[in-house]
Amino acid sequence: MPALINLDKLGWAVGDKHILKDISLAVDKGEVLGIIGPNGAGKTSLLNCLLNQQKDFTGSVNFKGKNISTYAPRELAKSFALVAQKTAPVFNLSVSDIVRMGLLPHKTLFSLDNDFDKHQIELALEKVGLANKIHDAFNTLSGGEQQRVLIARALVQRAEVLVLDEPTNHLDVYYQHQILDLVKNLNITVVMTVHDLNLAAQYCRRLLLLDQGQVIADGPPEKVLGSSLLTQVFRLNCQQELDPVTGKTRVYFHLPKHSTKARNTGEANQ
Numbered sequence: 001m002p003a004l005i006n007l008d009k010l011g012w013a014v015g016d017k018h019i020l021k022d023i024s025l026a027v028d029k030g031e032v033l034g035i036i037g038p039n040g041a042g043k044t045s046l047l048n049c050l051l052n053q054q055k056d057f058t059g060s061v062n063f064k065g066k067n068i069s070t071y072a073p074r075e076l077a078k079s080f081a082l083v084a085q086k087t088a089p090v091f092n093l094s095v096s097d098i099v100r101m102g103l104l105p106h107k108t109l110f111s112l113d114n115d116f117d118k119h120q121i122e123l124a125l126e127k128v129g130l131a132n133k134i135h136d137a138f139n140t141l142s143g144g145e146q147q148r149v150l151i152a153r154a155l156v157q158r159a160e161v162l163v164l165d166e167p168t169n170h171l172d173v174y175y176q177h178q179i180l181d182l183v184k185n186l187n188i189t190v191v192m193t194v195h196d197l198n199l200a201a202q203y204c205r206r207l208l209l210l211d212q213g214q215v216i217a218d219g220p221p222e223k224v225l226g227s228s229l230l231t232q233v234f235r236l237n238c239q240q241e242l243d244p245v246t247g248k249t250r251v252y253f254h255l256p257k258h259s260t261k262a263r264n265t266g267e268a269n270q
């Protein structure tokens with residue numbers, strides 16, 4: 001079966017700064033792919049190209065065998081739900097208003113909410129543990145609660161691909177696990193960036209390690225989180241183990257002794 005998403009030799013530069021370099025990737029339907037890598041590696045930029053939000057890239061992005069640029073915005077909105085890192089200010093909208101936005105790609109200009117829509121909104125808020133906040137103003141919620149509302153909005157969108165940029169940002173440890181477990185069990189295709197490597201290993205079957213805009217490794221967590229690869233990319237001493245409870249790969253990091261140089265100087269730590 002052909003892959004759902006195909007990136008072929010994707011590159012993106014701003015001026016003479018090459019942000020993404022020669023990225024080829026196929027994502028199958030139903031896959032949960034975690035994109036990992038240091039700050040500035042190009043993770044968000046890759047998501048932006050995938051969603052055609054960044055259009056001036058080289059190479060190609062295909063969805064269901066068709067170039068992404070040939071899809072109308074409404075078709076893309078039906079197919080891809082995005083939970084971004086940064087959200088625009090929403091002034092005085094209620095939690096329910098925000099989640100309702102996820103229904104828009106399925107609506108015509110004058111269609112009103114029906115009971116099914118209301119049920120979808122309530123159900124999605126229940127799934128993220130916020131049913132009791134449905135009438136609250138979005139702006140009054142904590143950062144973690146706002147993040148969960150945005151995930152609820154993505155759930156009602158019923159998209160084929162869920163794209164999440166750092167979904168566990170702001171979430172306490174309970175909701176980090178609860179949300180990733182929810183996402184993993186939606187049985188849809190998920191592409192997400194994750195900073196916490198152990199969470200990524202626990203919830204993603206496949207990881208893509210990026211550094212300086214390039215793919216360094218792509219495969220199952222036990223392979224991609226190999227200690228020598230991570231030591232090279234993060235410039236930290238690294239140890240890999242199996243978690244005795246989950247049976248999943250875990251990694252531990254230690255700052256090398258006498259390390260003083262900033263990582264982005266490009267100089268090896270002593």
Ligand SMILES: Nc1ncnc2c1ncn2[C@@H]1O[C@H](COP(=O)(O)OP(=O)(O)OP(=O)(O)O)[C@@H](O)[C@H]1O
Nearest residue numbers: 014017019037038039040041042043044045046193
């Ligand atoms: N519009 C832009 N113009 C110029 N440089 C950009 C632009 N967007 C991103 N960059 C640069 O591209 C590099 C990759 O940024 P990106 O946000 O994709 O990294 P990231 O891996 O998501 O980082 P983080 O983990 O910090 O979120 C950074 O050096 C960033 O400054």
